[in-house]
Every structure is written in structure tokens, then in C-alpha cells.
Amino acid sequence: MSGRRANAGGQVDRTRTIRFTFDGKPMTGHPGDTLASALLAGGVSVVGRSFKYHRPRGIFSAGVDEPSALVTVVNGAVREPNVPATAIDIFDGLVVESQNRFPSLGFDIGAVNGLFGGLFSAGFYYKTFMGPVVGPLKGTRFWMLCEWFIRRAAGLGRAGHATDHARYERMNAFCDVLVVGSGPAGLMAARAAAASGKQVMLAEQDPLPGGSARSSGETIDGMPAAEWAARVAGELAAMENVRILPRTTVWGYYDGNVLAALERVSDHRPAEKGEPRHRHWVIRAGRVVLSTGAFERPLVFPGNDRPGVMLAGAAQRYAGAFGVLPGERIAVFANNDTAYRAAAALHRAGARIAAIVDVRREVSAAALALAVETGAEHLPGHAVVATSGGNALKDISVQRFDAATGALPGETRRIEADCLAVSGGWSPAIHLASQAGGAARWDERLQAFLPPEPSKPWLGAGAFTGAFTTQEAIVEGLAAGAAATGQKPSRRKPPQVETADLDVAPAPVFEIDAKGKAFVDLQHDVTAEDVRLAHREGFVSVEHLKRYTTLGMATDQGKTSNVPGLAIMARAAGKAIPEVGTTRFRPPFSAVSLGSLAAERHGDLRPERLTPMHDWHAEHGARMLAAGLWFRPQIYGLPGETVEQAYVREAAAVRDSVGFVDVSTLGKIAVQGPDAGEFLDRVYTNMFSTLSVGKARYGLMLREDGLAFDDGTTWRLGEHEFLMTTTTANAGKVMQHLEYLLDIVWPELRVHLTSVTDQWAGAAVAGPKARAVLAACVTGTAVDNETLPFMGIVRGEIDGAPVTICRLSFSGEMAFEVYCGAGHGLQVWEALMEAGKPFGMVPYGLEALGTLRIEKGHVTGSEIDGRTTARDLHLDWMLSKKKPFVGSAMMDREGLTAPERLQLVGVVALDNRAFGNGAHLVEAQQDPADPHGSIGHVTANCFSPALGRYVGLALVKGGKARHGSRAWLSDPLRKRFGPVEIVSHHMFDPEGSRMHG
Amino acid sequence: MLIGCPYCGPRDVGEFTYQGDANRKRPDPASPAGAEWERYVYERTNTAGEHREYWQHSGGCRAHLVVTRNTVTHAISSVTLVRGDDA
Known part of the structure; x- marks a missing residue:
């Protein structure tokens, strides 16, 4: 491929140059370029190596559907792998690396995998590595041997280990109408909805609004479409009730008409002070207008993955939106008319169109006229059966093709081309509608899945609904915007589109079944033959097909491969496509940063509670x-x-x-009211109603199932007023537990609870x-x-x-x-x-606090761990027999009183070395490589200055009965083994003389 | 999902805490462990359809509510305060 910047065209600023590096090599581009458009303009053909076979891969698309051109963005020590080059806006200082290549992009040792194609076919892992060991080169043992090599050879980018210090934030928003996608349909929907005065949000995943209008080359209301779109977007932006979110992908559609979106705030430039890198939007919308457009599909034919082969719409996009020609001598291969418009656009931008290969014998007059305009050799009733060239396309082989039978009569002929623009028809981007619920409907004429009937308050417009012409999109957008705001459709004449009158319906051809590797899923290296193999092996369900071949399960989620894969499966099964069915789309629509989902839950946005001291x-x-x-x-x-x-x-x-x-x-809860004493009697295992004013008592709470829940002291400050303290960790849970009991179980008690921790x-x-x-x-x-x-x-x-x-x-x-x-x-x-x-x-501090309590055998959350009972912790003296309390009915069940239960004990290291929490105890010394027979585990440990030993608390089977006996510490993870003595948990001053002093 | 809190108005589900099946009846506290307590503590119906359940507006007024929710569609047909609920 020999791409270059065209002299004119596109929404890039040619007066400014941006410098970035790709694999260390300095490159340039202009503001408005994506990494992909800048690489194409710089003549780069190979951008990555494929997943399994390490085949050279170039740029295949111009958007989030990109299966091949995945790169790693390097920002200091932070690496973000597997980002499509088509979705990166370049900026000065951007550093990008290619992936899955060794030692270099141009020459890759792993490419020999391609010679063993059979080895890596569908189900390779299952067949080779699963099951019992039978012979030296099979089974799970063999897998363990090979894993290291395979993980290195097959894979995507490498994630870094450095902490990502970027800021992420979350925003909640409300609007009457959320319009997703700002192509002609979305712009018109937003305009019609905004006219009502209601609050409108318009989300666009690209930096600029306009969608297809940015590169269609059509004329709308007498203006170039790109200019028209920019003008409409400008008018919308000036309206007070409209908010436009550029670089924002709506990726999830949830119950209650809540949608999730990711705004890439400062990926394309250094963040300003306080600005996040990404902003996670949670948008609650009254109505949603889905105008998300359509994805072009490739045709599947041998050699369809060679660098230089790209989607026709993408080639048109590079010329129209970026002023970049993906090749000098471009061939077109299509089953529909829209590729002719791409050919004409590329021709007008200065490329030579070598040939237009069409699987159909007959094409529309408008398409024919465009073909004539380009001066290309027109080959109706033909197909591309092979491509050649090493790291860049040199030529294609064409052959006569019968679209009805798939037969390829006659000889092949070579046509020189450095770029092949392919179109296999269009698939509406129905992902969000599918997430919202309902099954997609197959449309025979458009050979595409259309969105389901709305199960939630959304309306569709434009290519999303299968309305593939711009004029239809405009009309549908206006109607959807009006309907979403309860207005009658406007009588005003909609904007008029001047364009070629193309037939948008493709021929039902998805694959050219000739000799050679023909890829369905370029990212996971799944071939048409893999799909057929899966069918022969009995994988009839489309869900099984997906899992067995991994078709559509890569980071692009099969945006370009799902429908061709289904079509090939259907043909193999002798069924119609809708009979094979489709899988339901799940969030996210495209990749979402984990940082944005964590947002305020980590880093500097995580709330901190600080004491006054x-x-x-x-x-x-x-x-x-x-x-x-x-x-x-x-x-x-x-x-x-x-x-x-x-x-x-x-x-x-x-x-x-x-x-x-x-x-x-410590959690502090004011418990007030005439029935406060009675309430506490019911929630604590011991009595509080008898406590004198001006005295405190240690209390224990159980859960309804009879296990210990929390402990603390409660102070009687007045006849009707108590101050309860809880453990720090359980303060919220205890409050909720008490509120539940008061509201639901004992509404008759006159008690009021107030959290006074702060x-x-x-x-x-x-x-x-x-x-x-x-x-x-x-x-x-x-x-x-x-x-x-x-x-x-x-x-x-x-x-x-x-x-x-x-x-x-x-x-x-x-x-x-x-x-x-x-x-x-x-x-x-x-x-x-x-x-x-x-x-x-x-x-x-906490360590000394812990040391003092361990010496005394007092319990905390390490021992009240949700599995222990009051008896296990030797707190049975606190279980009142005079009254029922929460947990009293269930606490005496057989399993909770069994003698072999783990009970609290003290442990003393006899080798005078430190040991760790979670270490197991076994009865006698044993082989460290074969730990077994745990009798319990350590819950707390410290060096006790009072006892001069390393001591701890532990929960041990039989507990008390083992006092004075020896056990063996077994902690293989930390390689700590040694003798301990089991003692009473009251290790220091068991009589309590010191505190009573 | 929005829950219409009688005190605070319609609020996002994230402000609420699910507090379980509202059809359960706590046995006599003085009764010993047995089938009735087992049912109360452990057994839950897994209704497909209308379900009465407790939610606490823990991120708001902290009141406990009885919410009747369709577990299939998440449609909420009624929200009442527990205190004042006649069940």
C-alpha cells in the first residue's frame, strides 16, 4: 500500500503539523487525524500482526469496528494495549507501539505458525490440550508445557504494571431526550427535539459531529454535506437546552432508560488541571433516539486480510474526512452499489481506480454512471479469489463468479492494485437496542439484522433502522425527534439531499469459496473453513459456534465478522440466516476503561474519613x-x-x-426513647434494661442465624438514653440492622436511632x-x-x-x-x-492496640468473622437465659454447638519467630510440600512485650481441650513452619486485676 | 431503576439497599429453632413476576419501604412505607 495525503479535502488542518512516534519511528500528521489516517498518509501498510498466525495486518476500517490495527499507547510507564488505531486522535508527543510481533513488524518469527494452519484450526486447544494424558503430546500436562510458548506467540498487546495516575470521574445526568450518534439522522432528531424546548443531549463517539455526512460527498440543502452537518451542529451547540458530548461513546443501555457513556476528555491532549482523562456518564433519559448508523461488512475471500485490503466505506472516509488516499491504484470489490460511491469519492480525491469487481451481473444505472466516471475497468459477475504481495498488496486475482451458485468458471486474471476497497453490504449498529431487549429481525432485502421492536422508550432513525439513504435518514431523524418530545411532525420541508440514486440492497453473497485462507474474524484469525469445521463437528447452535471458534469474541466483538460468520454457518447447515439466529449484544458496545468504572471509588476521588486529630x-x-x-x-x-x-x-x-x-x-449510635432498654435487650445477647444510669456494659449481638455479629460497649446516659458503640468496620451494618428491626420487626417500640459517629x-x-x-x-x-x-x-x-x-x-x-x-x-x-x-x-497506634488486646484474648472482626458463635469465642457467659434475643432461637442448633468446632485459643511460637495471620495449624510436623490436616488457623499475631514471645490468637478445633498441647504451624505460602504451644486466649493477667486496680 | 420514595420522591436504585422478601413473618422470638425459623432465616421464594420486598432508602431518609416489583420487567407497581404498611 502506498497511501498519501491528498492535496485537498477532509476536516484536517494542513497548516499545522503534529509529531508522534510509531514503534520509535518519528511520524507526522495534522490536527483532526486519527492515528490510522496519519499512518496511512505516511505510507505505513503493516500496523500489527494477527493473533494466531502472525500474519501482517494493516488498517481495515475507519472506526471502532477495527479488527486488525490494534496498537499500544505508551504514556510514560503506563501502557494501554489493544487500542484501535482508528479511534486514537493524534497529538504532539503521542507514543504508539505495534503489538504481537517478534522481533519486528516487518519480519516476524511467529509467522511460521501460518505454515501449520491445521494445527491452529477451530477447537485446537480443546482437541490438543484437554482431557486425560494419553501419550506424550496430549492432555493437560502437555498444555502446561506448551502454555508459556503459546501465550507468548498468540496474543494481543502487553499491559503494563505501572500505576495509572490519570484521573477518572463519574457524572450523573438527566435529559428528556438522549440522541446517540450525530450523523444526519441524529442531527435532525436533536434539532426536532430541541425545538420543543426540552433538554436534549447528543452523544457522538467521534471528535466531530456529522457521521457519514463528513465523508459522503453528497450535497445537502445546496451545501457540501460535511459543511451542512457542521452548521447544524453549530446551531444546536448554541441552544441552551442542548448539550453535545463529543468523543463520547454510549456503551450500555440499562433498565429504567439509564444509559452508560464514556467521554474521552483528555486522551487527545494533555489534561488541564483537575480535568479527568475519562468521564463515565450515567444518563437517565426520558426518551432515547438511536441513530447509531451502520457498520459495513467485508466479503470473505482468500487473502482478504492482506494489508491494503480495507472496507470501501473506510477508504471513502479516509479520503472524505481526512484527505488521505489509502492507495494510488485502488480496486473495488463489492456486492452492492454503495461501493461505487466510494470509488467515485476516491477518484475525485485523486486516486486511480483500477477496477470495480462486482459479484452481481446487473447493477443500477446510477452505479454504472459512477463506474464510468471513475474510468475503472468494470467487472460485473466477477469475484476476487486471491490477493498477493508480502507486507503490502501488489495485485488481486479475479475470476468470473456466479452469485446464485457460488461457482467460479473460467480462468483467473491478475489486476495490479495497492489497495482493495471491499463492501459486503451494511449491518445496522443495533447493539444498544439489542441490549435494551428483544430479538433482532432479519431483513431479506437489505440482507441485514434490523433492530428489535422497542421494549424500552427508544426510537430509531437513519441507517440504524435500515434507512440507508441520507434523505431517509433526515426524514426519520426529524420524525423521531418530534415523536420523542410529543410534537407533531413538522410540515416544513426537510433538508434536501442531492446524491446518486443508488440501490442500497446488496446481493446475498458473503463468501467467495476459493482455495486459500479466507478470514471471517480478522482479529481472532477465524477462517471460513474454521466455521465449516465447527459445523461438521456438530456445533449447530450459533452460541456454540462462537465459543468453539472464538468468532466475534475478540476486542472488536465481531462488529465486522458476526453476520458473515452467521451466513457461512447458515449455508453449511443448509438453513436460512434467521433460522441460525443471532446472539444478543451485551455491554459494552466498545472498549471501556476500567479506570472510568472505578472512578471515585479509587484514587483522589475516593472519599476519606479523617478523625479530628x-x-x-x-x-x-x-x-x-x-x-x-x-x-x-x-x-x-x-x-x-x-x-x-x-x-x-x-x-x-x-x-x-x-x-x-x-x-x-468507633461506630456510635444514640439509642433514645422509652423502650430503648427493651430494644437493647432484644438486640444484645445480654441484659441492658437493668443497667443503671451512669454505667456501661459490654454487649454482644448475634445475627438471626445465631452466629456472632458485633460487639461493643453501650452506655446508659439517662433513663431513656443510651450511647451504643460498635466496631469501626461494622458501624454501618449495625445501624442498618437496628433500623431494620425497628421499622419492620418491632414497629411498636418507641425508640429513635441516630448515628453520632462523626x-x-x-x-x-x-x-x-x-x-x-x-x-x-x-x-x-x-x-x-x-x-x-x-x-x-x-x-x-x-x-x-x-x-x-x-x-x-x-x-x-x-x-x-x-x-x-x-x-x-x-x-x-x-x-x-x-x-x-x-x-x-x-x-x-493500631498495632499496639492489637498487641494489647491479643495479650488479653479480646476478640475483633478477625475472630467475629461471620462463622464463629458466642461459644466459639468463649462469650457464652453473655448469653442471657432470661429473655429471647436476635439469634437466640437458632444459636443452639446442633452444628453450632458441636464439640469439634473451631474455638478461640492463644498460640505461642516455640521457636521465637514471627508468624502470620492465616497460617494453618496442624497436629505435628509434616512435609512442607504436602500440607494437610489443618486443625485451625491463626487470626491475629504480634510480639508481646508483656510475655516476651511471639504470640497470637487462633481458631482451633476442640479449642480448650488442646490447652497446653503442642501443634505445628504450617504456612506454605510464606514458607513459615514451626512449633507452637496452644494456650488459653487469656494470655496476660487472666484475673483482670490490672484493669480493676 | 427508579424507586419512588414516599418522602424523597423518585430516586436511583443506587441510593437504596435491598432488605429482602417482605412476605416473611418472624416467628415468635421465644420459640425454639425449627421449621418455622429455618424458613424465616434461610428460605426465599424466587418469584418470576410480582414480588413484595423491603428496600431501605439508605442513601436518603433511611426509611424502610415495601416495594412491589415485577422481577421479570423491573416495573414497580407500588411503594409504601413499612411503618403504616398494613401487611
Whole structure:
């Protein structure tokens, strides 16, 4: 192929030059070019290598239907593979690499695969690699041997490992009418709908509006069609009730008329500050007008994949929209009239049309006139049966062809051509309508699947409905726009199109069955013979055909290959195409970036919950850990300290003197009302109605199925007022659980729930000197043992800020939780810090908090893991027998009380080495290569400064009965094996003397 | 899918949390485990057609609603507040 830039034509700015690189080679183009048009203009013919056979492949289409020209866009260390060159807008500094070639595009070692064509035919993997091992070169073992080589040889682009730092965002939108596609039908639909004054959105996947009008060469209302389209789009853009979204692909149609779209905001230029790369739109539309046009189909014939063979409409597009000629000497091969218009457009743009090969004997007068205009040799009743040339087309072989029988009588003849423009008819882009629901309908005249009857509020217009002429598209667009807004059709004369009066119906020819590899799916290298082989082997369902041959399952989702594949299958089966059926389209219509789907759920748009003391933590050396959306200090490391050294120091300080920790993230729920006590009795396993005002109690909740759900302390602040605390992770779930029970199960209870997590900041002060610290800073109340006994509550002030203090302990030390209004959080925290100075008080993080609780055998979400019961965790003392509660009926079932259940124990490493959570325990030392016979697993671990050992908590079969016995740690993933002793989970101060102090 | 919350108006389904079959009846809390509790905790009908179900407007007013939804078409024929629901 020897493409070049034409002297005139196209919507590119020839006065400016853009520089980019392709496989490291400097290339140029103009603003308005796609990568494909710029590569064609630069004379590049081979753009990639094919999937299985590594055949050279060029540019086949001019849009998202591209099966061949897939490239990798390189942006620093970030690689985005498998992007169609036809959908990339070039910009200065763009770096692109070709794919699936080794060592280079021009010479590829993998091309020898092509010599073993039979090996890679349909079902190759299943036949060669599945099933039992029979002989040396078959079965799953053989697969494991070959996989490495095959994965390297057959494949697409290589994804990178670098983090994508681009921003992605999500936008919700509403409109009365969403018009998808801005060709003549879409423009007219938007104009008619906008006239009603209603809100209209118009989405166009290309950078410029206009669709086919950009390159049709037709005249509309006396103007070149491209100019007409630009003018209409300009008028629409100026209207207040119209929003045009360029570079936006509507890719999903969902229930409730919700559509998903991807806007490529800054793929074509550097992003401005704060601008995302992609924007994911969720559009709720009153009505949708689908004016998505049609995809041209190729004809299937031997050598149809050679670089230089492209769709006729695409060739016309390159000339009309980009001013690029895909070849100097172009041949055309078609089964319909529309290719004649392409030939004429290419001729007018300056190319020589060598021949027009048409499978039909008779063509319309208008088509004939166009053929004459081009000066091409016209070969009706002929077909192309072969192509030749290495990496670029040199010539084609033609032969007489009988469209009725498929027979090829007579001799072949060669015609020199560097580009072959092929047209096998058009398939409406019915993807969104199919997603919305309903089966496509086969149209015999157009030889195409038309959209189903609407099952959702959408209307169709233009080529999407099979209205393949521009005049029809305009009329349908106006009608759809009016109908979508409840207006009567306008009596005004629609814009008039001057064009050749072509017959849009193709001949029912899909394949030229001659000798040689004829490709149906260019991206997955599926040949016509593969389809027939699948049929011979009994794959009669089109769904099975797809899976067996992988036809239409590549990244292009078979936009060019589905219908030809079906037609070949139907012929093999001796059936009509509608009898074979079609598969239903599923989202997405074209590739969608994963980043856009994650949008605000990751990166800088993910919400963060910070406690009022967050900045203080950061300033004091805290390393922060994410806990759900919250951030909590892991350790407050000193210079040079490891994490272990830091938490051991912090935990030791708590046991020796005093430390304090930010507990603001605990879930806090105000439970208020006359029946609050009764309500808590029903949701907790233990009694709360009997709790005195000014006292707190540790509570446990079960789920309805009797398994443990959450734990925490609840404080009685008044006769009718409780403050419930939950674990940080379960705060939302507990709230929802309680609301469900109140609304649905016990609506008669007079209780009100309010989430107050964010309203209260909290600090836990723990250690033998904790009371002394409080005594030094709390005013308005005493904090001695009498005033503030274990589980007692007092109110006072710290540094003038009102505080509520409860004496309770998670660490096993004398400890107090101090709550204040979130606005006073930092002030109270700093006052505590100041008061703690004489005692050497340190702030401690999650690691030390965990260490202290592991030493004491207190449970958290690691042990309340949705599989454990209160008994498993030795919390059966909390199960009241005086009243029913949520879970009480189901908790005594046989399976939940079986003696072999996993129960909470402590473990001590006897080799004095660290071990990890999730490590299994087995009864005795065993071969590390053959781990078996787990008796349980480790749920928590730490180095215990109090015990001087590496210890942990574990859930172990039979639990208590194993106290004092030895077991063997088996953690093959981390290669950690060694002896442990199973002990009581109360590893430190089992009598609790320290916290009662 | 839009759910017409009696307090907040029509809202996207993403604001709501599905809270299960609204036809279930919680057994007498004092009754022991048995068939009735098994049904309540584990068994769900898988209706093709009209289905009464609970939804909570968790991203809004947090009220629990009884939504009658056709599981085949997702068409919602009625939305009422649970408190005030006569079922």
C-alpha cells in the first residue's frame, strides 16, 4: 500500500503539523487525524500482526469496528494495549507501539505458525490440550508445557504494571431526550427535539459531529454535506437546552432508560488541571433516539486480510474526512452499489481506480454512471479469489463468479492494485437496542439484522433502522425527534439531499469459496473453513459456534465478522440466516476503561474519613492505615524504628505507665426513647434494661442465624438514653440492622436511632498511670475509684471542653474512654497529651492496640468473622437465659454447638519467630510440600512485650481441650513452619486485676 | 431503576439497599429453632413476576419501604412505607 495525503479535502488542518512516534519511528500528521489516517498518509501498510498466525495486518476500517490495527499507547510507564488505531486522535508527543510481533513488524518469527494452519484450526486447544494424558503430546500436562510458548506467540498487546495516575470521574445526568450518534439522522432528531424546548443531549463517539455526512460527498440543502452537518451542529451547540458530548461513546443501555457513556476528555491532549482523562456518564433519559448508523461488512475471500485490503466505506472516509488516499491504484470489490460511491469519492480525491469487481451481473444505472466516471475497468459477475504481495498488496486475482451458485468458471486474471476497497453490504449498529431487549429481525432485502421492536422508550432513525439513504435518514431523524418530545411532525420541508440514486440492497453473497485462507474474524484469525469445521463437528447452535471458534469474541466483538460468520454457518447447515439466529449484544458496545468504572471509588476521588486529630497524628510521625474509609495511625514511629520496634515500645509504655489512642472511628449510635432498654435487650445477647444510669456494659449481638455479629460497649446516659458503640468496620451494618428491626420487626417500640459517629471524638487513655493523667486535667468531677468505678461514667471538662468519661478497658489496663464533641477533639487530645507528659504518656497506634488486646484474648472482626458463635469465642457467659434475643432461637442448633468446632485459643511460637495471620495449624510436623490436616488457623499475631514471645490468637478445633498441647504451624505460602504451644486466649493477667486496680 | 420514595420522591436504585422478601413473618422470638425459623432465616421464594420486598432508602431518609416489583420487567407497581404498611 502506498497511501498519501491528498492535496485537498477532509476536516484536517494542513497548516499545522503534529509529531508522534510509531514503534520509535518519528511520524507526522495534522490536527483532526486519527492515528490510522496519519499512518496511512505516511505510507505505513503493516500496523500489527494477527493473533494466531502472525500474519501482517494493516488498517481495515475507519472506526471502532477495527479488527486488525490494534496498537499500544505508551504514556510514560503506563501502557494501554489493544487500542484501535482508528479511534486514537493524534497529538504532539503521542507514543504508539505495534503489538504481537517478534522481533519486528516487518519480519516476524511467529509467522511460521501460518505454515501449520491445521494445527491452529477451530477447537485446537480443546482437541490438543484437554482431557486425560494419553501419550506424550496430549492432555493437560502437555498444555502446561506448551502454555508459556503459546501465550507468548498468540496474543494481543502487553499491559503494563505501572500505576495509572490519570484521573477518572463519574457524572450523573438527566435529559428528556438522549440522541446517540450525530450523523444526519441524529442531527435532525436533536434539532426536532430541541425545538420543543426540552433538554436534549447528543452523544457522538467521534471528535466531530456529522457521521457519514463528513465523508459522503453528497450535497445537502445546496451545501457540501460535511459543511451542512457542521452548521447544524453549530446551531444546536448554541441552544441552551442542548448539550453535545463529543468523543463520547454510549456503551450500555440499562433498565429504567439509564444509559452508560464514556467521554474521552483528555486522551487527545494533555489534561488541564483537575480535568479527568475519562468521564463515565450515567444518563437517565426520558426518551432515547438511536441513530447509531451502520457498520459495513467485508466479503470473505482468500487473502482478504492482506494489508491494503480495507472496507470501501473506510477508504471513502479516509479520503472524505481526512484527505488521505489509502492507495494510488485502488480496486473495488463489492456486492452492492454503495461501493461505487466510494470509488467515485476516491477518484475525485485523486486516486486511480483500477477496477470495480462486482459479484452481481446487473447493477443500477446510477452505479454504472459512477463506474464510468471513475474510468475503472468494470467487472460485473466477477469475484476476487486471491490477493498477493508480502507486507503490502501488489495485485488481486479475479475470476468470473456466479452469485446464485457460488461457482467460479473460467480462468483467473491478475489486476495490479495497492489497495482493495471491499463492501459486503451494511449491518445496522443495533447493539444498544439489542441490549435494551428483544430479538433482532432479519431483513431479506437489505440482507441485514434490523433492530428489535422497542421494549424500552427508544426510537430509531437513519441507517440504524435500515434507512440507508441520507434523505431517509433526515426524514426519520426529524420524525423521531418530534415523536420523542410529543410534537407533531413538522410540515416544513426537510433538508434536501442531492446524491446518486443508488440501490442500497446488496446481493446475498458473503463468501467467495476459493482455495486459500479466507478470514471471517480478522482479529481472532477465524477462517471460513474454521466455521465449516465447527459445523461438521456438530456445533449447530450459533452460541456454540462462537465459543468453539472464538468468532466475534475478540476486542472488536465481531462488529465486522458476526453476520458473515452467521451466513457461512447458515449455508453449511443448509438453513436460512434467521433460522441460525443471532446472539444478543451485551455491554459494552466498545472498549471501556476500567479506570472510568472505578472512578471515585479509587484514587483522589475516593472519599476519606479523617478523625479530628488526623493532622496531629501525621505531624507526630504516625504511619496511617486505611480502615474502610477511615484512616487510623498504625504506629507513631521514631526515626530508625521498624514497625515492630515501634508497636512494642508503645504497648510496653501502656503496660508500664500510660498511653492513649484515638478511638473516634468507633461506630456510635444514640439509642433514645422509652423502650430503648427493651430494644437493647432484644438486640444484645445480654441484659441492658437493668443497667443503671451512669454505667456501661459490654454487649454482644448475634445475627438471626445465631452466629456472632458485633460487639461493643453501650452506655446508659439517662433513663431513656443510651450511647451504643460498635466496631469501626461494622458501624454501618449495625445501624442498618437496628433500623431494620425497628421499622419492620418491632414497629411498636418507641425508640429513635441516630448515628453520632462523626459527632463525638474519642480518646482511650490506658495504663497504670491513666487515672493520674485524668486527675491532672479533668475538672468538674472526681475520677477516683468511688466516683468512677469500673464501667462507670462521669461528665466533666478538659481544658474547658465538656467531656464524657467511661472507665472501660480493651487493653486490660486501668483505662478510660474520653469523648467530647468532634469540634473539641484536637483541643482535648492536646490537653491530655500535656497532662500525660509527667508520666511519659505516648500516643499508640493500631498495632499496639492489637498487641494489647491479643495479650488479653479480646476478640475483633478477625475472630467475629461471620462463622464463629458466642461459644466459639468463649462469650457464652453473655448469653442471657432470661429473655429471647436476635439469634437466640437458632444459636443452639446442633452444628453450632458441636464439640469439634473451631474455638478461640492463644498460640505461642516455640521457636521465637514471627508468624502470620492465616497460617494453618496442624497436629505435628509434616512435609512442607504436602500440607494437610489443618486443625485451625491463626487470626491475629504480634510480639508481646508483656510475655516476651511471639504470640497470637487462633481458631482451633476442640479449642480448650488442646490447652497446653503442642501443634505445628504450617504456612506454605510464606514458607513459615514451626512449633507452637496452644494456650488459653487469656494470655496476660487472666484475673483482670490490672484493669480493676 | 427508579424507586419512588414516599418522602424523597423518585430516586436511583443506587441510593437504596435491598432488605429482602417482605412476605416473611418472624416467628415468635421465644420459640425454639425449627421449621418455622429455618424458613424465616434461610428460605426465599424466587418469584418470576410480582414480588413484595423491603428496600431501605439508605442513601436518603433511611426509611424502610415495601416495594412491589415485577422481577421479570423491573416495573414497580407500588411503594409504601413499612411503618403504616398494613401487611
